[in-house]
Amino acid sequence: MACLRVRAMLRWLGMIEDFLFPEPLYCPLCGEQPLDFLECCGKCLAQLGIDWKLRPVGSRLTGSLFVYRDYGREVVQQLKFHGGYRTAVAVGALLGRALRETPEFAEVELLVPVPLHPARERRRGFNQAEALAHGIRSQWPRPLFHGLVRVRDTPAQSGLSLEERRSNVRRAFAVVTDVALAGKRCLVVDDVMTSGSTFEGVAGVLESLGAVCLGVSAARAVLEKNPSQC
Numbered sequence: 001m002a003c004l005r006v007r008a009m010l011r012w013l014g015m016i017e018d019f020l021f022p023e024p025l026y027c028p029l030c031g032e033q034p035l036d037f038l039e040c041c042g043k044c045l046a047q048l049g050i051d052w053k054l055r056p057v058g059s060r061l062t063g064s065l066f067v068y069r070d071y072g073r074e075v076v077q078q079l080k081f082h083g084g085y086r087t088a089v090a091v092g093a094l095l096g097r098a099l100r101e102t103p104e105f106a107e108v109e110l111l112v113p114v115p116l117h118p119a120r121e122r123r124r125g126f127n128q129a130e131a132l133a134h135g136i137r138s139q140w141p142r143p144l145f146h147g148l149v150r151v152r153d154t155p156a157q158s159g160l161s162l163e164e165r166r167s168n169v170r171r172a173f174a175v176v177t178d179v180a181l182a183g184k185r186c187l188v189v190d191d192v193m194t195s196g197s198t199f200e201g202v203a204g205v206l207e208s209l210g211a212v213c214l215g216v217s218a219a220r221a222v223l224e225k226n227p228s229q230c
C-alpha cells in the first residue's frame, strides 16, 4: 500500500515537472530547430525541396514527395539506417498531407508498407516503410495491411541495373492472411522509388488476389546508368 502511494506521488511529481519544464519540441529531421505547425521545421522543409509529383509506373499511379538527392538523400539515409523512426513518421505525415489533397488517391482503402525480411527488421529495429505509413495515417486515416511478408531476404537494390532489380524482387513477397483483398484499392508505401521494380513486385502479388494498387514513396531517385528509366 505504501509502495502504491509512493508511486502515485512520483507520478504527480513527474507531471508537475513536465508542466513547469516542458520538453521543447524539436524538428525530428535536424534535431535543432523548434517545431511550428508542421512535422518538421521550415528550414528542413526548404532544404528537402518538397515537390509532390505523380507519375505512372507501368499502368499504376504513384506519388513521391521529393527528389532523392542532397538533403532528401540524407533524410532517407537517416530514417533507414540511423534509427530514424521519428524522422520516418514526420516524413510520412508530410506525405499524408499531400495525399489528402490529391483526388487521384481519395479512394484508397488500405495502406500496405513494403515489408522488410524479418531478420533485417530485427537488425534495424523497425520497418521504415511502416513508420512512414504511421505518419501518413496521422494526417490521412486509412487502415494498415499487415498481411504482406518478405519471404526472401533480397540484397539491397542500390547499385543494381533495372533488369537485376526486377529479378531481385521476383517472388520475394507473399500474402499470409485470409483477409479478402478482392476489389480493395491498396496504396503501397516505400521510402524511395527508383525503377519501381519493388513496387511492381508487391503490386503484382496483391493484384493476383484481386486488389487494385497505387504507390507512394517519400523520395524518387534516378537510376544512375539509366536516367530515362526513372
Ligand SMILES: [Zn+2]
Pocket: 027, 028, 029, 030, 031, 032, 033, 040, 041, 042, 043, 044, 045
Ligand atoms: Zn529541421
